[in-house]
Amino acid sequence: MLHSLSIGELADHLAERKISSVELTRHFLARIERFDPSLNAMITLTAEQALAAAAAADARRAAGERGPLLGIPLIHKDIFCTDGVRTSCGSRMLDNFVAPYDATVVARLKSAGAVMLGKANMDEFAMGSSNETSFYGPVKNPWDTTRVPGGSSGGSAAAAAARLAAFSTGTDTGGSIRQPAALTGVTGVKPTYGRVSRYGMIAFASSLDQAGVFAGSAADAALVLEAMAGFDPNDSTSVDVPVPAYAAGLNAPLKGLKIGLLREFFDGLEARNAALIEAALDVYLSLGAETVEVSLPSLPLSVPTYYVVAPAECSSNLSRFDGVRFGHRCADPKDLLDLYRRSRGEGFGAEVKRRIMTGTYVLSAGYFDAYYLQAQKVRRLITDEFRTAFTRVDLLLGPTTPTPAFAIGAKIDDPVTMYLNDIYTIGANLAGLPALSLPCGFVDGLPMGLQLIGPHFAEERLLNAAHQYQQATDWHRHGPRGFE
Amino acid sequence: MSLTRQDVEKIAHLARLSITDQEMPVYVTSLSRIVDFVAALAQVDTSAVQPMAHPLDGQRQRLRPDVVTETDRHEKYQRNAPSVQAGLYLVPRVIE
Numbered sequence: 001m002l003h004s005l006s007i008g009e010l011a012d013h014l015a016e017r018k019i020s021s022v023e024l025t026r027h028f029l030a031r032i033e034r035f036d037p038s039l040n041a042m043i044t045l046t047a048e049q050a051l052a053a054a055a056a057a058d059a060r061r062a063a064g065e066r067g068p069l070l071g072i073p074l075i076h077k078d079i080f081c082t083d084g085v086r087t088s089c090g091s092r093m094l095d096n097f098v099a100p101y102d103a104t105v106v107a108r109l110k111s112a113g114a115v116m117l118g119k120a121n122m123d124e125f126a127m128g129s130s131n132e133t134s135f136y137g138p139v140k141n142p143w144d145t146t147r148v149p150g151g152s153s154g155g156s157a158a159a160a161a162a163r164l165a166a167f168s169t170g171t172d173t174g175g176s177i178r179q180p181a182a183l184t185g186v187t188g189v190k191p192t193y194g195r196v197s198r199y200g201m202i203a204f205a206s207s208l209d210q211a212g213v214f215a216g217s218a219a220d221a222a223l224v225l226e227a228m229a230g231f232d233p234n235d236s237t238s239v240d241v242p243v244p245a246y247a248a249g250l251n252a253p254l255k256g257l258k259i260g261l262l263r264e265f266f267d268g269l270e271a272r273n274a275a276l277i278e279a280a281l282d283v284y285l286s287l288g289a290e291t292v293e294v295s296l297p298s299l300p301l302s303v304p305t306y307y308v309v310a311p312a313e314c315s316s317n318l319s320r321f322d323g324v325r326f327g328h329r330c331a332d333p334k335d336l337l338d339l340y341r342r343s344r345g346e347g348f349g350a351e352v353k354r355r356i357m358t359g360t361y362v363l364s365a366g367y368f369d370a371y372y373l374q375a376q377k378v379r380r381l382i383t384d385e386f387r388t389a390f391t392r393v394d395l396l397l398g399p400t401t402p403t404p405a406f407a408i409g410a411k412i413d414d415p416v417t418m419y420l421n422d423i424y425t426i427g428a429n430l431a432g433l434p435a436l437s438l439p440c441g442f443v444d445g446l447p448m449g450l451q452l453i454g455p456h457f458a459e460e461r462l463l464n465a466a467h468q469y470q471q472a473t474d475w476h477r478h479g480p481r482g483f484e
Numbered sequence: 485m486s487l488t489r490q491d492v493e494k495i496a497h498l499a500r501l502s503i504t505d506q507e508m509p510v511y512v513t514s515l516s517r518i519v520d521f522v523a524a525l526a527q528v529d530t531s532a533v534q535p536m537a538h539p540l541d542g543q544r545q546r547l548r549p550d551v552v553t554e555t556d557r558h559e560k561y562q563r564n565a566p567s568v569q570a571g572l573y574l575v576p577r578v579i580e
Binding site for chain 2: 096097098100192193194207208233236237239298301303304305307308315319322323324325326327328329333334335336337338339340341342344345346348350353354356357358360361362364370371373374375376377378379380381383414415416419430431432456
């Protein structure tokens with residue numbers, strides 16, 4: 001079936017004229033129509049624009065153009081601004097917001113010829129680990145529709161897992177690509193801070209946010225990341241470092257690769273999860289890698305550090321929603337203060353309000369030093385420990401999540417329990433490191449993720465290591481039942 | 485509870501958020517839980533540590549030539565505004 005082919009295989013089909021991009025686009029649009037009612041992975045469908053973009057891609061190909069993404073259908077997380085298309089960020093606040101320009105990620109993939117099918121559901125303003133905080137309702141996990149797909153990029157992950165597109169985009173502030181990738185059995189990559197432009201990507205926590213990709217394999221993710229990454233003068237945090245040909249580096253042998261095992265990741269790890277990680281490690285040993293045990297004693301503090309830094313930045317970033325220039329405005333405001341308070345009170349959902357208030361508190365007079373400044377200092381301790389570890393190892397290996405996908409409703413009433421879903425992923429965001437999650441087996445019939453973390457700008461090494469694992473195993477080829 | 489209802493009312497005011505009477509107890513409980521959770525940070529000795537604001541060391545804010553690069557697109561941008569007249573954003577009367 002077309003939708004089970006890799007991006008490389010689809011590109012070959014397109015190049016050999018076995019199929020056109022219009023036909024491929026119709027195929028995926030039909031899958032969305034058929035399967036999305038049970039998943040709720042999509043907020044906005046752009047079928048008409050997609051068919052026009054596909055026809056344009058076919059014309060570019062007929063004119064002699066080539067390229068691995070030319071004519072390949074994708075879905076964007078609804079956090080990326082798309083010119084002329086509603087960009088809601090999963091919030092009532094932006095339910096009526098039509099972006100006036102394209103995010104750089106959107107523009108780059110457009111110029112590579114990729115075809116946008118629509119915009120994916122997500123936790124409101126990317127705040128959540130279960131996709132239950134969306135104004136547009138929860139996304140269901142294709143492996144079990146009574147369970148969450150993870151979050152915040154839950155729609156993108158569910159869409160990739162159910163093969164509603166050849167790939168999808170996401171963003172990762174504390175695990176929002178890797179955690180849903182793990183819970184839906186797909187490959188998800190969060191690049192180094194600054195590697196992919198954030199221009200036109202609605203801000204949550206500016207010292208942590210980074211854009212990335214969901215795909216069926218590391219090889220597919222490499223093709224997409226190569227097109228997404230690179231310097232952008234419109235993003236002041238974008239880094240001017242050349243983008244390697246990620247796909248060209250996938251086949252490097254792993255002999256002598258030093259893999260670090262973080263003691264803090266394995267302490268208290270549930271036995272069946274631990275067994276999967278150990279089995280993955282055995283695969284790496286058989287490929288010639290070596291293991292080194294390392295410890296980051298401050299790592300257990302990463303979740304509390306994050307839940308000071310991220311809300312603080314969120315409270316600052318979301319102050320732009322004032323009911324004046326764009327977004328929701330309350331009815332009949334009696335004065336300016338009433339306009340601000342009610343527009344924001346009505347426009348934001350419960351979790352977003354909770355994070356704004358947490359951030360406001362830790363930044364307020366009398367509490368700033370004890371919470372925000374202290375968190376910034378602990379953040380440096382954690383970052384320095386990662387740096388020291390990477391003088392001894394090439395990459396770190398561990399689980400992506402503590403458990404497989406949980407039931408919808410199970411954790412939504414207790415924010416701290418929900419926050420602990422990201423216990424293994426947050427460290428990479430605090431230190432700005434690239435990391436990815438790839439499928440490594442099942443617990444109770446639900447997919448689990450293996451996480452690899454590298455030093456800054458080591459995406460090539462991570463993708464190489466992930467690809468070699470996927471050459472030796474077939475976990476990434478398993479798909480959810482009922483979506484064949 | 486590490487935060488009182490009065491604390492949360494003050495925070496909500498600073499954040500310019502209207503919170504209904506019904507919602508208020510939920511925020512008092514959950515924000516207290518979060519504040520207790522992040523209190524673990526106080527145990528760490530950070531007397532010799534510089535606060536970290538940016539994940540990439542040595543990253544400097546770039547400067548660019550001070551030239552106009554944007555065209556006037558206010559009509560397109562203001563299409564998203566709830567209330568506009570003659571190119572101006574309308575708000576309730578501020579000065580009596």
